[in-house]
Amino acid sequence: MQTISPILQPVTLGGLRLKNRIVMAPMTRSRADDAGVPPDYAADYYAQRADAGLIITEATNISAQARGYPRTPGIWTEAQVAAWQRVTAAVHRRDGKIFLQLWHTGRMSHPDMLAGALPVAPSAIRPEGQIRVHDGMKDFVTPRALETAEIAGIVDDYRHAAINAKAAGFDGVEIHSANNYLLEQFVRDSTNHRTDEYGGSLENRLRLPLAVVRAVVEVWGAERVGIRISPVTTTPGNTPLDSDTMATFGAYVDALSGLGLLYIHDIEGVTQLSREADDDISFAELRQRFSGAYIANNQYTLALAEHTLAAGDADLFSIGRPFIANPDLIQRLGNGAPLAEAPKQYWYGGDATGYSDWPAMAASMAAAD
Numbered sequence: 022m023q024t025i026s027p028i029l030q031p032v033t034l035g036g037l038r039l040k041n042r043i044v045m046a047p048m049t050r051s052r053a054d055d056a057g058v059p060p061d062y063a064a065d066y067y068a069q070r071a072d073a074g075l076i077i078t079e080a081t082n083i084s085a086q087a088r089g090y091p092r093t094p095g096i097w098t099e100a101q102v103a104a105w106q107r108v109t110a111a112v113h114r115r116d117g118k119i120f121l122q123l124w125h126t127g128r129m130s131h132p133d134m135l136a137g138a139l140p141v142a143p144s145a146i147r148p149e150g151q152i153r154v155h156d157g158m159k160d161f162v163t164p165r166a167l168e169t170a171e172i173a174g175i176v177d178d179y180r181h182a183a184i185n186a187k188a189a190g191f192d193g194v195e196i197h198s199a200n201n202y203l204l205e206q207f208v209r210d211s212t213n214h215r216t217d218e219y220g221g222s223l224e225n226r227l228r229l230p231l232a233v234v235r236a237v238v239e240v241w242g243a244e245r246v247g248i249r250i251s252p253v254t255t256t257p258g259n260t261p262l263d264s265d266t267m268a269t270f271g272a273y274v275d276a277l278s279g280l281g282l283l284y285i286h287d288i289e290g291v292t293q294l295s296r297e298a299d300d301d302i303s304f305a306e307l308r309q310r311f312s313g314a315y316i317a318n319n320q321y322t323l324a325l326a327e328h329t330l331a332a333g334d335a336d337l338f339s340i341g342r343p344f345i346a347n348p349d350l351i352q353r354l355g356n357g358a359p360l361a362e363a364p365k366q367y368w369y370g371g372d373a374t375g376y377s378d379w380p381a382m383a384a385s386m387a388a389a390d
């Protein structure tokens with residue numbers, strides 16, 4: 022008799038009963054309209070993937086100012102909430118669980134995405150490289166440093182988004198504090214040169230992110246709030262973002278643990294590209310310093326997840342790219358079946374094609390007959 026991998030067996034996350042230890046990683050797919058409203062077929066896309074233990078949605082803008090990329094969804098208007106209600110209902114009909122990822126891109130944006138306004142950031146430091154806007158790639162601009170008096174408004178925007186996520190029927194929320202978006206820009210000493218109480222010392226750099234976490238926890242309760250971090254990422258360039266990554270993230274994780282968050286979702290390495298990390302960075306130590314669950318991400322296969330679980334180094338494993346072309350990824354992993362690959366042209370933008378029309382295995386085999 023075939024044994025079922027421990028990764029594919031049910032598990033409890035806080036008060037949530039999950040079908041398995043696989044989490045669908047958040048993936049921007051750029052199918053929303055210009056008002057940030059997800060399309061009807063987003064409900065099909067997410068429901069098709071509801072066999073994952075937990076789905077984390079694509080990053081979702083908390084406010085108009087938070088936007089950075091074309092056709093990304095939002096959660097600040099009633100129309101957006103109504104569209105997300107269709108998504109959560111479809112996932113729940115298939116007995117799935119779904120969290121919304123809350124996003125503010127900060128300096129990783131462009132005036133083209135903000136009706137001509139400058140992106141905001143902790144400090145006026147231009148990111149390296151280019152960003153995708155409506156009509157192709159453009160150089161990043163130097164953002165505008167947020168006034169101290171504006172910071173409370175950012176926290177309010179997160180609170181409002183968290184309240185809307187509840188109205189939309191999500192099971193919880195994940196705060197996006199990874200990949201050098203706004204919250205990580207505050208955390209890192211290379212992107213935060215402020216001289217007020219939100220910059221300078223490590224305690225000050227963590228002040229806004231922790232205020233956001235507290236505001237979201239007030240809405241949801243800590244047992245329904247997770248956070249995503251990426252200690253090793255160099256995004257958007259190739260140089261380390263911190264003078265002392267482990268000190269920064271050790272203190273951050275300690276504080277998050279103290280707030281009783283449900284999980285930390287750790288991108289181990291540089292997202293999509295590599296699992297390498299300098300010797301002075303220990304994911305195992307971050308995990309030990311956190312009292313809740315640890316979701317590991319980046320290039321996980323079933324075998325690597327099994328190995329990591331057996332070593333006691335993670336509780337759950339998020340998988341991104343393989344979910345794009347394999348709506349039935351969980352069945353395929355269970356059967357050792359081959360995985361379909363999604364051409365990159367379908368990753369961002371377009372319509373239902375290459376998004377919600379990938380066949381399940383039985384259907385694709387029948388089609389091949």
Ligand SMILES: Cc1cc2nc3c(=O)[nH]c(=O)nc-3n(C[C@H](O)[C@H](O)[C@H](O)COP(=O)(O)O)c2cc1C
Nearest residue numbers: 046047048049079080292293319320340341342368
């Ligand atoms: C098309 C695409 C879109 C992504 N969008 C997001 C996003 O919205 N939020 C986020 O935190 N990570 C995002 N990521 C990163 C993934 O969540 C994940 O970290 C990455 O794909 C590595 O996991 P994998 O090796 O299992 O694919 C995206 C990745 C891809 C491929």
